[in-house]
Amino acid sequence: MFWDQKSETLDRAALERLQFERLQETVRRVAAHVPFYRLKFAELGLKPEDIQSLADLRRLPFTTSADLRENYPTGLLAVPYDATLRLHTSSGTTGKPKALFFSRQDVDNAAELCARSFVMTGITQKDVFQNMMTYGMFTGALVTHYGAEKIGCLVIPAGPGNSERQLMLMQDFRTTFIHLTPSYALYLATFLEKHGVDPRRDLALRKAFVGAEPYTEETRGKIEEGLGLEVYNSYGLSEMNGPGVAFECGQKHGMHLWEDHFLIEIIDPQSGEPVRDGEPGELVLTTLTREAMPLLRYRTRDITSIITKPCPCGCTHRRLNRITGRSDDMLIVRGVNIYPQQIERVLMAQPEVGRNYLITLEGLDEMTVRVELAEAGFEGQVEQLVKLQSHLAEKLRTEILIKPQVQLLPPGSLPASEGKAKRVIDNRKL
Amino acid sequence: MNDVKLVAAFVENKPGQVAHFAKILAGAVINIRWIAVASTGPFGVIKFLVSDPEKACEALKHEGSVVKLVDALAIEVPDKPGGLHAVADCLVKHNINLDNASGFIANDRAILVIEVSNHDLAHEVLQKDGFRVLSQKELPV
Numbered sequence: 001m002f003w004d005q006k007s008e009t010l011d012r013a014a015l016e017r018l019q020f021e022r023l024q025e026t027v028r029r030v031a032a033h034v035p036f037y038r039l040k041f042a043e044l045g046l047k048p049e050d051i052q053s054l055a056d057l058r059r060l061p062f063t064t065s066a067d068l069r070e071n072y073p074t075g076l077l078a079v080p081y082d083a084t085l086r087l088h089t090s091s092g093t094t095g096k097p098k099a100l101f102f103s104r105q106d107v108d109n110a111a112e113l114c115a116r117s118f119v120m121t122g123i124t125q126k127d128v129f130q131n132m133m134t135y136g137m138f139t140g141a142l143v144t145h146y147g148a149e150k151i152g153c154l155v156i157p158a159g160p161g162n163s164e165r166q167l168m169l170m171q172d173f174r175t176t177f178i179h180l181t182p183s184y185a186l187y188l189a190t191f192l193e194k195h196g197v198d199p200r201r202d203l204a205l206r207k208a209f210v211g212a213e214p215y216t217e218e219t220r221g222k223i224e225e226g227l228g229l230e231v232y233n234s235y236g237l238s239e240m241n242g243p244g245v246a247f248e249c250g251q252k253h254g255m256h257l258w259e260d261h262f263l264i265e266i267i268d269p270q271s272g273e274p275v276r277d278g279e280p281g282e283l284v285l286t287t288l289t290r291e292a293m294p295l296l297r298y299r300t301r302d303i304t305s306i307i308t309k310p311c312p313c314g315c316t317h318r319r320l321n322r323i324t325g326r327s328d329d330m331l332i333v334r335g336v337n338i339y340p341q342q343i344e345r346v347l348m349a350q351p352e353v354g355r356n357y358l359i360t361l362e363g364l365d366e367m368t369v370r371v372e373l374a375e376a377g378f379e380g381q382v383e384q385l386v387k388l389q390s391h392l393a394e395k396l397r398t399e400i401l402i403k404p405q406v407q408l409l410p411p412g413s414l415p416a417s418e419g420k421a422k423r424v425i426d427n428r429k430l
Numbered sequence: 431m432n433d434v435k436l437v438a439a440f441v442e443n444k445p446g447q448v449a450h451f452a453k454i455l456a457g458a459v460i461n462i463r464w465i466a467v468a469s470t471g472p473f474g475v476i477k478f479l480v481s482d483p484e485k486a487c488e489a490l491k492h493e494g495s496v497v498k499l500v501d502a503l504a505i506e507v508p509d510k511p512g513g514l515h516a517v518a519d520c521l522v523k524h525n526i527n528l529d530n531a532s533g534f535i536a537n538d539r540a541i542l543v544i545e546v547s548n549h550d551l552a553h554e555v556l557q558k559d560g561f562r563v564l565s566q567k568e569l570p571v
Contacts, residue, residue: 194494373440373496380438380500381529382468382475407472410440412494 001250003119003151004112007260008315015316018260020054022288027051027060030294033078036071037061037296057263057286062272062297065090068098068239079103079292089137090238100139100238103292107146110241113258114147117247118177120256120315121207121232125152128173128204132166132180132188133212135159139242140212144179147244153177160184163191170203177207179234179243182215182223186355189226199228209234211243214302214323214341218348222355233322239298240285246320254307254319261289264318265297266306269327280305282327283320301327303339331424334365338400340423343369346399352377352388356414359404361426367404369396372411432565433553434504434543435483439476440496443469451476451490458489463569464534464543477530479504479543483566501549504569506562507533509540517542520559526552536570 002008010018028048030037040061041047050059067076068090074081085104089097102110129148133140135157148155156169160180166188169175180188185208192199199205205227210220211234220231235255236243240262246255257264263286266275275281283300287293303326307319325339332338340359347357347369354372361367369392377388389406397403415422441447448467455462455478464479480486483499490497507513514533521528527547534541541564546552556563 375496375498378438378440378496378498380436380475380477380498382470382473385440385473385475386470408440409473410442410494410496413442 001119001122003116008116008317010260010316012316015259016054019263019288023054023057023263023286024051026288026294029078030296034076036067036075057265060296062299063295064299065098069096072096073099076293077101078294084292088139088238088242098239101292105291106241109261109289110143110244111146111150113241113244113261114144115150116258117234117244118147118151120249120313122250123151123153123177123207127153127176128156129153130156130158130169130175130178132158132160132178132184139238143242143244163188167192167195167197170205174204176204177209178205179209181212182210182219183213185210185223185227186219189223193226205229207232209247211235214325216341216345216348217322218345222348235320235323237300239295240287249311249313249315251311251313254321256311256315256317256319259317262286263288264306277308278305280324303327331361333361333367334402336401342399343396346395347371350392350395353392354411357423358414359424361428363428365428367402368407369404370407370409370414372414373408434479434502434564434566434569435499436502437478437480437483437486437490438498438500439490441474441476443472443474448476454489454493455480455486458485460486460489463536466530466532500545503544503546503552503556504564505542505544505556506564507540507542509535509538513540514542517556517561520556521546521552524551524555539570541570
């Protein structure tokens with residue numbers, strides 16, 4: 001199903017023509033109105049009219065999250081301050097956040113892209129949407145809220161947490177689809193189980209849009225099983241409007257990135273050079289329609305790859321593979337590069353352990369993976385548990401190349417996360 | 431055969447764990463006849479012999495514990511020197527390994543609780559040698 005069939009099925013040649021027109025316009029606007037880009041262009045000896053084709057994209061400067069922080073609060077605005085309509089921020093763990101401004105048109109476009117993303121999985125105006133993302137400065141909830149309203153769905157702005165109330169709302173208003181983080185989805189599945197609620201029997205849930213944190217195919221499986229619904233992987237980032245940048249269609253195989261609004265590049269994060277089509281690298285995005293705060297070649301830090309084959313659903317916008325990590329999240333342990341998602345992938349495939357895990361780094365590069373024992377992993381004997389620990393450590397070693405300590409814990413001993421999960425504690429004194 | 435079942439629970443090795451489990455079982459009105467704790471490093475396994483193992487399992491699961499019913503043999507032995515030796519000797523003859531063993535005395539009856547490498551064979555040979563292998567119902571109250 002399509003929300004905006006013409007745009008979503010535009011043939012590639014027409015799509016690229018549209019992209020080029022919009023890129024030229026964006027470059028002209030930032031050169032004229034954003035001092036930051038004007039200065040960058042001057043340093044590179046670049047004029048807007050030098051951009052003669054999509055291939056010239058590579059001549060443009062990168063924008064990084066550091067640039068957003070340095071130009072906080074209004075340094076990257078391309079419209080007068082009073083022409084802005086909404087402010088979002090992207091959480092910063094240290095110092096100032098990143099300020100993201102939306103014009104009226106930007107708010108509308110972001111909602112359009114969310115509407116497309118929902119409808120392509122079969123959502124209609126008859127659906128009831130319970131939004132379990134955090135409302136507030138974070139883009140996650142408000143942008144999808146507007147998208148679902150555009151379709152005409154009943155929207156329940158529940159926000160995250162307070163699982164008793166989530167359950168009550170889902171029961172009383174017959175919620176059919178939800179939007180939430182993978183860690184909260186897993187928590188909610190456990191919560192329902194503990195309260196004797198069988199979602200297939202007791203709830204009307206059909207679909208979940210799960211995003212804001214990277215997760216694995218195995219986690220998708222656990223959420224689908226635990227909540228009794230279809231999970232659609234979804235990708236967005238506040239710097240690019242938030243959710244609705246790239247969502248999965250009914251095929252559940254790769255996320256269509258809305259290429260009439262964003263230009264995709266995948267680069268080698270070290271060299272900044274493009275990788276070959278289909279190879280993994282850092283996703284770099286250029287906004288094509290953003291009015292208040294256009295960004296050129298924004299370094300997302302997310303590691304993914306492009307699926308070049310056309311999708312059977314008929315949408316011509318290319319798909320991204322699942323985000324496999326953030327170049328920021330990468331751990332270096334004993335000289336080896338490790339993404340927490342690799343550890344998650346291994347653990348999720350083991351029926352002996354549960355859904356929650358915590359990686360601790362201590363002393364001189366000692367890695368401990370704490371994980372909760374599941375019923376399937378317990379035969380009632382201490383010796384068997386010791387064996388299970390070494391078995392898990394060995395499984396992890398084949399994936400991450402170093403052998404961590406594995407420590408089994410009773411269910412519920414790791415901090416239950418209702419928002420973004422903290423998976424790594426680094427106490428190393430190096 | 432309806433031999434006794436032990437309720438085995440996975441626990442963290444820290445103070446208060448036995449108290450926690452005992453409280454849950456008391457709340458479910460389950461009588462504990464016997465308890466054994468085995469631990470290694472940060473975790474351990476507590477095993478209970480109780481009046482109603484299925485009910486005990488449900489009660490512990492409901493409180494979020496990982497539990498498992500484990501096969502064991504409860505053998506009534508004469509409360510006199512050589513009582514344990516006779517049982518151990520019978521198992522050795524059939525090359526059966528004794529994984530865990532401990533005992534208790536109730537109402538002047540000596541009960542030996544054992545976990546072995548080959549449960550069914552052990553049951554058979556012990557009975558053949560004249561030992562009384564107790565079922566769940568036959569346990570002393």
